[in-house]
Amino acid sequence: MAATPTRFPNATRRIACVTGASSGIGRACAVALAREGWTVVISARRAADLDETVRLAKETRQAAEVRPFPGDLGKPEDVDALFDFIRREYGRLDLLFNNAGRSVAPVPLEEVSLEDFQSIVGVNLVAPFLATQHAFRIMKNQTPQGGRIINNGSISAHTPRPFSAPYTMTKHAITGLTKSAALDGRAYNIACSQIDIGNAESAMVGAMKPGGSLQPNGERIQEPVMPVEHVADAIVHMASLPLNVNILNQVRSTPLSSPLSSKPTLSSPCKPSWRRRCRSSGAASRARRCLVCNRRLAVAGM
Template sequence: MNAEQRIAVVTGAGSGIGRAVALTLSGAGWTVALAGRRAAALEETAAAAGPGATVCLPTDVSDPEEVAALFTSVRDRFGRLDLLFNNAGTFGPGPVPVEDLAYDDWRTVVDVNLTGTFLCAQAAYRLMKEQDPQGGRIINNGSVSAHAPRPHSVAYTATKHAVTGLTKSLSLDGRPYRIACGQIDIGNAATDMTERMSTGILQANGEVAAEPVMAAGDVARTVLHMAELPLEANVQFATVMATAMPYVGRG
C-alpha cells in the first residue's frame, strides 16, 4: 500500500447517503471499499467514482460471517483501514403503530441498524487496534431520530437511540488505541428513503405535511470533514438537517 493511501469502508454504499459519501471520499483521494447487499447498485457507485477509486464488496451487515469476510478482505487487499462510515440502515416496513408492528419487522430493523452497526464497528476496531500505525476513525450514521421520534417509528427510533450509546462506548474504549468515533445525525437528506417527505408525511400533531429536504452531498461534505481531522481531534456528534424541517420547535 502507498504510504499516502487512505482506506475507507462505506456500508450502504449502493445508494443515497452511502453513495454520496463514497463519491465524496473517492473524489478527495480516498480508496473506498463499497459494502452493501446489492452488487449491481455497488457497481453503479463504483462506475460513478471512476477507475481505481473503489472496490465492491457485497455484504449483508446483519450477517456476522459476511462482516468478518468484508474486513478480512480489506485487510488483505490494503493492509489497513483508516475510516469506517457505518451507514447501512433500514426504516422497516413504513410507519406502523407500535401495537401492529410484527416481530419479524422489529428484528429486521434491529439486525441491520443496531447489530449490523455493532458488527462492522467491532471488526473495524479490531483491525485498527492491530494495525501499524495504530488507530483510525469510525463515523456512525445516527439520525435526527436519535433525538426525537416520528410517529409510528418505534423500531427505527429505538435503534438510532441505541447507536448513540454505541458511539459513546466506542469513543471511550478506543482512546488507548487512537481510535476516534463520532456520529452524524441527519435530517431529511434527499434520498429514496426520504422521497415521501416531498409528498407529505405524518406529523406529531396528526396532520400530514410535506417537509423540505437537503442534498445528500451536503451530508457527504460533513462526513469528509469529520474523516479528515487528525486523530487527536474528533467531531463527537454533528447534526446536519434541512434548515426548515420541523425538528427544532414544538410538535
C-alpha cells in the same frame, strides 16, 4: 516513549469502508471520499447499484479506487466476510462509515411484527456493532495505530417520528455505541463520531414523499430535503481531522420549515391533550418545550 500519531497515516493509500453505499448518503460519501484520494471499499445488498457508485466515483476522479463488496449486513456472516476482504486486500483500515440502515412503513407500536423489529435491529444496530468490533481489531493492531469510525445516527436519535419505535430505538442505541467506542478507543488512537442527519434526499426519505410525512398532529405534509452532497462534505471533513480531534456528534438538519429542524414549524398546534399547558405565570413557572412540537411553554411547579 513513542510519539502518539495524530493524523491518518501519510501513506499512498488511506483505506475507507462505507456501508449502505448503493444509493443516497452512502453513495454520495463514497464518491466524495474517492474524489479526495481515499481508497474506498463499499458494501450493500444490490451489486448493480454498487457498480453504479463505482462508475460515479470514477467520473469525479479517473484514478479513484472503489471496490464493491456486495452483502447483506443484516447477516453477521456477511459482515465478517466484508472485513475479511479488507484485511486480505489492504491489511489496514483508516475510516469506517457505518451508514447502512433500514426502516419500515409507520405502524402503531403494538402492531410492529417481530420479524420487522428484528430486521431493523439487525441492520441498524447489530451490523454497526459488529463492524465496529472488526474495525477496532484492525485499527488497534495496524501500524501506525488508530483510525476513525463515523456512525450515521439520524435526527431520530433526538426527535422521534410518529409510529417509528423500532427505528428510533436503534438510533438512540447508536448514540450509546458512539460514546462507548469513543471512550474505549481513545487509548488506541481510535476516534469515533456520529452524524445525525435530517431529511437528506435519499431513497428512505423519498419513500415518504408521495403522501407526505406523517406529523405528530396526524397531518401529512411535504417536508423540505437537503442534497446528500451536503452530508458527504461533512463526512469528508470529519474524516480529514487529526485523530486527536473528535467531533463526537454533528447534527445536519433540514431547513427551519421542517418539523425535524431545531425550531420546527407545524401547520397547526399540538392537540391540548398532547402537551402540558401553561397553568401559571411568574417566578414559580419555568420555560419548557413541548415534547411533540418543541414550542416553548411555561409549566407550573416544575
